[in-house]
Amino acid sequence: MTLSRRNVLKAGAAAAALPLLGTKAFAQTEPLKVGFMLIGTPNDNGWNYGHATGAKFMKDTLGDLVAEPTIVENVPEGPDCERVLRELAQSGHKLIFATSFGYGDYVIKVAQQFPDVKFEHATGYQRSDNVATYNARFHEGRAVCGTIAGHLSKTGKAGYIGSFPIPEVVMGINAFVLAARKVNPEFTITPVYISTWNDPAKEADADRAMIDQGIDIIAQHTDGPAALQVAEERGIVGGFGQGADMAAFAPKAQLTSIIDHWGPTYVQSAQAVIDGTWTSADRWPGLKEGEVQIGPYNESIPADVVAAAEAVKNGQIDGSFNIFTGPINDHTGAEKVAAGVTLTDAELLSMDWYVEGVNPPA
Amino acid sequence: MQFRLEKRREPSKVMVYATPVAAVVLTMVVGAIIFSLIGYDGVGAVREIFLTPLTNSFKWQDLGVKAAPLIIIGVGLSISYRANVWNIGAEGQYIIGGLAATWVALATHGMTGWWILPTMFVAGMLGGAAYASIPALLKTRLNVNEILTSLMLTYASVQLIYYLVRAPWKDPMGMGFPQTRIFSEAARLPTLIPGTIVHLGVPIAIVVALIAWFIMSRSVFGYRMRVVGAAPHAARYGGFSENKTIWLALLVSGGLAGMAGMLEVAGPFQRMVPGFPTNYGFTAIIVAFLGRLNPLGVIFAGIVMAITFVGGEVAQTTIGLSSSATGVFQAMMLFFLLAGDILIRYRIKRVVPAAEVRA
Numbered sequence: 001m002t003l004s005r006r007n008v009l010k011a012g013a014a015a016a017a018l019p020l021l022g023t024k025a026f027a028q029t030e031p032l033k034v035g036f037m038l039i040g041t042p043n044d045n046g047w048n049y050g051h052a053t054g055a056k057f058m059k060d061t062l063g064d065l066v067a068e069p070t071i072v073e074n075v076p077e078g079p080d081c082e083r084v085l086r087e088l089a090q091s092g093h094k095l096i097f098a099t100s101f102g103y104g105d106y107v108i109k110v111a112q113q114f115p116d117v118k119f120e121h122a123t124g125y126q127r128s129d130n131v132a133t134y135n136a137r138f139h140e141g142r143a144v145c146g147t148i149a150g151h152l153s154k155t156g157k158a159g160y161i162g163s164f165p166i167p168e169v170v171m172g173i174n175a176f177v178l179a180a181r182k183v184n185p186e187f188t189i190t191p192v193y194i195s196t197w198n199d200p201a202k203e204a205d206a207d208r209a210m211i212d213q214g215i216d217i218i219a220q221h222t223d224g225p226a227a228l229q230v231a232e233e234r235g236i237v238g239g240f241g242q243g244a245d246m247a248a249f250a251p252k253a254q255l256t257s258i259i260d261h262w263g264p265t266y267v268q269s270a271q272a273v274i275d276g277t278w279t280s281a282d283r284w285p286g287l288k289e290g291e292v293q294i295g296p297y298n299e300s301i302p303a304d305v306v307a308a309a310e311a312v313k314n315g316q317i318d319g320s321f322n323i324f325t326g327p328i329n330d331h332t333g334a335e336k337v338a339a340g341v342t343l344t345d346a347e348l349l350s351m352d353w354y355v356e357g358v359n360p361p362a
Numbered sequence: 363m364q365f366r367l368e369k370r371r372e373p374s375k376v377m378v379y380a381t382p383v384a385a386v387v388l389t390m391v392v393g394a395i396i397f398s399l400i401g402y403d404g405v406g407a408v409r410e411i412f413l414t415p416l417t418n419s420f421k422w423q424d425l426g427v428k429a430a431p432l433i434i435i436g437v438g439l440s441i442s443y444r445a446n447v448w449n450i451g452a453e454g455q456y457i458i459g460g461l462a463a464t465w466v467a468l469a470t471h472g473m474t475g476w477w478i479l480p481t482m483f484v485a486g487m488l489g490g491a492a493y494a495s496i497p498a499l500l501k502t503r504l505n506v507n508e509i510l511t512s513l514m515l516t517y518a519s520v521q522l523i524y525y526l527v528r529a530p531w532k533d534p535m536g537m538g539f540p541q542t543r544i545f546s547e548a549a550r551l552p553t554l555i556p557g558t559i560v561h562l563g564v565p566i567a568i569v570v571a572l573i574a575w576f577i578m579s580r581s582v583f584g585y586r587m588r589v590v591g592a593a594p595h596a597a598r599y600g601g602f603s604e605n606k607t608i609w610l611a612l613l614v615s616g617g618l619a620g621m622a623g624m625l626e627v628a629g630p631f632q633r634m635v636p637g638f639p640t641n642y643g644f645t646a647i648i649v650a651f652l653g654r655l656n657p658l659g660v661i662f663a664g665i666v667m668a669i670t671f672v673g674g675e676v677a678q679t680t681i682g683l684s685s686s687a688t689g690v691f692q693a694m695m696l697f698f699l700l701a702g703d704i705l706i707r708y709r710i711k712r713v714v715p716a717a718e719v720r721a
Binding site: 035041068070071072073074075076077078079080082083084086087088090091093101102105125164165166167170193195196350352 | 424427428626631672684685
């Protein structure tokens, strides 16, 4: 390697190495190659399943305009993901979706080396000329789940299995408990962070421990259905599917689910790259746009509770209701948001405090 | 007993070194057949996993970076296993080494100076060795099995990362993400070849393996390790203390794992994150055996394992092979290697008609 890679690329010689990979060099007339980098496997039936389904939706919608999407699974958040990103870029993918928070630094780094490749980083906050970010307003769905929890919980205590205490997760916890306390002002929630997005054994252990301490509602911001399976087994009031409908794993315990519908946003991005109109931006759609959806309600839920949940959902769709409108107190009881004031997106995206009703983790 | 005697008498050096190669070749052949039978492009899978990383020059840097920690840890483990000391917790020692180096990097944050990296290097080795001294102490004082203690300490070390990056070492600018800040320039490993990701850890891995080979084959220390492992009774008569050997084996393998941890955190990671443990310490166990517990063999084995990792990703992007396939290939390789070892031994032990062996 006497030439640096950057020089090689500048010379356009990268294409010469591609036949070694058994692929053809990319040309304008060929279908767009789109790559997806996942932290787990699509068979988690949650987060990664949602993205794989979105990839399929994109292919089904755009047909011959895009090649069969390339999905790389089980990519850890670290130097390994840098290698995968380069591999995708070098093998002719012109649009690459990196679908986990911890990929951020590496996306920015690799994107500098491949200025003609567009990168989109889910749930991230760092952008550049060819790096866009996108996310979904999961917290809107959490408000619906919290409403149900407030009605159904007998102990008034919920557990919340989180991955990392980042704003996206904190926001979900806060939205959940704010909604529940509108129904039951004594409602409390205990978050537990397990430092990974997907570890069914840890999720199940955390769930069991919290059930032993008296919670009867479980919510989770991790990738799979493990927590729901424990809820089913222990017969507590229930929990919620996250990322996808998980009723198959917990027909009794899943009260409803937050479904991520990434398909339309993937279609939009791919179309923009094909048309040459792609620009770096931050997209954050929610219930209104249909990127976040509420799955079917469990038939065990009384009709008035379903109606209350639907009201919260529809209020967020038509804009008449926002879960982050004051008055909101923080977990110590001090007023954080004045009555009538609504938190801005920027404030949400840097949220590092808990609302009243959260027992902050040590 | 018979095993050991047979192994000593084993004259065919060729077979000893041929088995790992045969294991790799068999893995490729059987892998191609199995994956074809279950409906995948089996030949394509083998080509992408084993050959593309070698033929595509873009991939060489990845091989070097991925192989380096495997080689360094694998060399340490091969020394330890030679002495029949079963350190299974290299992953934990790797983590503590990385944490010790991180501590130095954070304490010197914003400073410059050539001495920062060497200090991190020493801290990493000391950290790994110190963590390996716990199983050594328990083994020599209380006769507690080092397999169990070293393995279990790995899980404790993972929790220690989580604790440190969540509270005392958390990046103030990290949006609440539990990770340390990015190290200052002076605490990052320099890149050796501009425009690539090849860092100083890659040549260090080769040097470590060469030094270890020299010591194991030419020094009293190496002789002691080999004798204690091969013939403990003879070693005792010869005056080699068993406890001292246990200490040495664990300190050396722990120190090298800690060195690998330092090189990883200062090189590819450049900060401590919860995802720092990536099973290098466990994968290096396969590397040590695939390399015949010989430091030079470990270089070869480390590269082969790196090929399967890098190639596994190529196979995912080019032919859509699932990531689990990589694991299947790695496991097959170890299986054939161990099976091959046993076949070699048996063939020599009993003088039997060839027909029976074939059956």
